[in-house]
Amino acid sequence: MLQSMRDNLKGTAAIIVAAFFGFIMVIGGIDFFSGASGGSADEVAEVNGVKISNLDLQRAIQNRRNMIMNQYGENVPQDLLSDEKLRGPVLQQLISSSVMRQAAKDSGMVMSAAEVDREIVQIPGFQVNEKFDPQMYRDALRRMGYSPASFREVMERDLVLQQYADGVTESAFTTRADAEQLVAISMEERDFDYAVLPVADLLEQVSVSDDEVETYYGEHQGDFQRPEQVAIEYIELKPELFASNIDVSEQDVRAQYEQEVANFAASERRHAAHILIEGDDEAKVAEVQQKLDAGEDFAELAKTYSDDVVSSEEGGDVGFTGGDVFPEAFENALASLEVGQVSGPVTTDAGTHFIKLLEVKGDEPPAFEERKMAITAQLQNAEAEREFVGALSRLADLAYNAETLAGPAEELGVPVESTPLFSREGGPGVAANDKVVAAAFAPEVMLDGNTSNVLDLSNDHSVVLRVTEHKPAGVYPLEEVREQIVDSIKRDKASAQLAERADSLQEQLQAGADFAELAESEGLTLETSDKTRRGGFGQRGEIIEQAFEMPAPASGSAVKTFATSGGDRVVLALRDARPGELSRQSPEQRRALMQQLASASGSAELAAVQEYLSSRADVEIAETDSQ
Template structure:
């Protein structure tokens, strides 16, 4: 059989088959091979090259397309940053489940894609960010400042504490990329301007005032006529969503905290002394050095000649710094390649061990105050170090530390007791996860019941978002098992079990009949009031005045309100909006209208005059402020339009499986 297959695929037939197989491999397989996989990519953004804007997106032309990627790590870092921001802003109202929804993740991803699109545009436009701009931006960041002044030591420590840690060089490159992107945005946003004609029209509209007569109609008489079964059924069917009972649950729970757990014994002297010895470093102030430095940078991958040249330059600077009367700070401002400290004369502040790289730290702690080092090599280049001051650490005695140690150890033992108690409780619950009572009884805990409650009516511990989320979770509702421990306060947890669940459901018409009848009557009342108001407005439009109308209908006398400005709550903002939405009345006539209020009453109005805003009412400062505000809003619109335009020319592929 194999022999026959080989014979059939030889000759002309075999060549044709081979050619047909090569085509898809060439068009698709090679392209995928060259592009690479998407396991570490959330989105891929591609754009044609700047020198061939009409380049097709298929291979081999696609090989010259510019490309940016949103990596999984980058997306997750942004996701975590937004999570922290929203949790800080919303507090207990933050819903972690809603945050993890695909729609929310997609929204965050869209922001990252917009940033990549702007970055690609900035790169294509040749926008560059100089070292001075990066240095100024770093020094303006509050996290790197001490008492309002940039502190190099704080800068180094802050970057080292990041997750993951960053070197100054990495941070500077990230900041440079961000600034380059923002420059493109600023250039577009700041290019917006307001013409004199637009400004005059804006002033006329915003400053416009209207003279108006208002007639407040009395509250309509309530409809008391009976509601037929047909009317009730029709209203119920049309508004079925208004007649639903929300989902409700009843839970049982136990609470574990320091009050429900047997108190541990007070720490003895031996335990306190052991803790003191284990944590002696906490009570010791380490040796510190106040230093300045000058960096002669050596780029990554530099050859031996470049390294030697940099060292020779550093040695020359060190010789100048040792000269009598030399100003080290001035030399640093003139020669240092460290953008973070050069402006402050190379000042690095006070540093303990562990703050700098090994060779730098070894040299610094081997120096005497006032001494200037020979060039010291690190990953950044060659450093010339000046030790300005040194101070020795001190150790606090056990007796001086005893009170603090006792309080800390007591709290630690209490927390450990609570943790161990909770762990034992959980172990017992796992033996019978469908009930809280046996384990709680064995551990001496009281099982409490709460409910039934809905998401909106939850009280007590059920009002805590994490508890509410667990109580209505599909797993607990369906399985009837005990939850994992839920922290409700520092050192306090609860375990809950859903004992009763009532799903959201429609309320039968028979049960909702009283509400349906009330709604039908309220709608009748509203329509009757609207119809009467519309008939009265029609009479005003035919020439009858509000004053004559009120007298003829026995209504309250209308009130004349001259010079109503935009935004005035008269008596509600909706009335003012209706007044300014009405057409400008012709000479010698009025424009009539009506607006329903939130309490069901209706206001009739007649616009009797319109006075446009005047630039004469604004001083120069007010006019300039208005111009800036209008330009800013217009600039934001331009930036959004730019982003949409850029995205139309991009090939964007999203890998939702990597969310």
């Protein structure tokens, strides 16, 4: 269900509607439609006698593939998208989903029609200005291929599954002792002082010989491994490359505008409301007709009498139609009304309707000046799209066996782009795309010097490339890393000198020297850090990490020295360590912590329930050629 929503609900609405089902995706393993496809002889698994068809599996795989593509965009690693990679995990998720649904059914869980309707009208993707919009709802279902009844059926099944999961997760709890233990560790505070002996002050005083550099280089070959690299030139085709060179005459713009005006009347949309009386309840029909004849408010009558649960709360509002949304009899009656007028009883398969025309839109076309810029851009984009398609059809032939891409680029009127060297991990710009990397490192392109096939990076973005430089994997030449080696040796030598000084300071502190006086005599800055908690970045983070690795001092101070990643030396004196106390947290913090722990416990218990149900289920997985 979610995949068809993604295909048909565009833009923000699609994201919001998909997000509504996020919880069920977690508990049910992304499956919304297992069992909805009917009995298929081509089954891939059977769970307690309930079949999972190959169609179920393929739809779930495609759904997972789209989720991955949404996460990575054009740079999605291709190996993540293969059926071979996805089949196993997705099938296990379908099995887990089936087991959970069966458990919910066995528990007697049901969802009332009223509750399903309440959930539907609260889905943000069906709302406009935070209010349920019947027209958006009906249009969305039509695009997804659902009738209101079939959509409600799917919603009911998934909500029951969510109800079952909620019964597990929301019954979880945590104890105060658990919270106190967590706070004692996570909110522990430490008091310490430290002084940094900077390595930079000694670097200029340290000399490094050529022999030392060569020895270091020989002993650390593993640090200077160069991956295989290529540089490429490429032609990139996008419609926007052609749009800027396209001129559109005002005559063409005006002709397009006149066409819009001519078609405008056909796009007239009518805003309708109705009161639906299901079945053959002639007495109810007569009662509504009588109240309408007496001038009673249509919206209030809809709330009282209409059997259309979704629209009744909106005064019967069912949104706009261009003449093709509602049954023919309904549309014919609506077309005959004036704004504000109410029809007599109209019969369709759904029942008897009283129809009111609320408004008509589209009866006045916009002025030419209002549409001029938009039409100009529209014509430019259309022509650019045609030029893009034409260039794309010629690109492969022009680039085939070309010594360089300069000629094909000139023929097509586009530039030749290039990249610096990059590895199989990718590089900047277009080299970040997984398809480009795979093509560049293909032997026929990288080693044989051939031009790649045309790579379709998206519907309107294509690339063809050639390798212009290839560097095999190996060790970087000494001259390329000499500067790096010299700096590393200097830091090692300077840090070793600092270590002797730091050890001396440590001995003096352990003998009872005052840290502040000692730092001042050594020309160091003493830093004091009280009530410090875990975490931090850079050198400060390294120092805090070292402070929390030390045993808490029984009395006095505990002293240690260590080197930072940059080569500086640190002398640190830990004065005190205090475990965190739950009682020191505010009531809001305590409540939030207990809720977080209970939520984590609930998630763990739900996973345990899933594992238990799956272990007891009779699961048969069909053999396939790939297994």
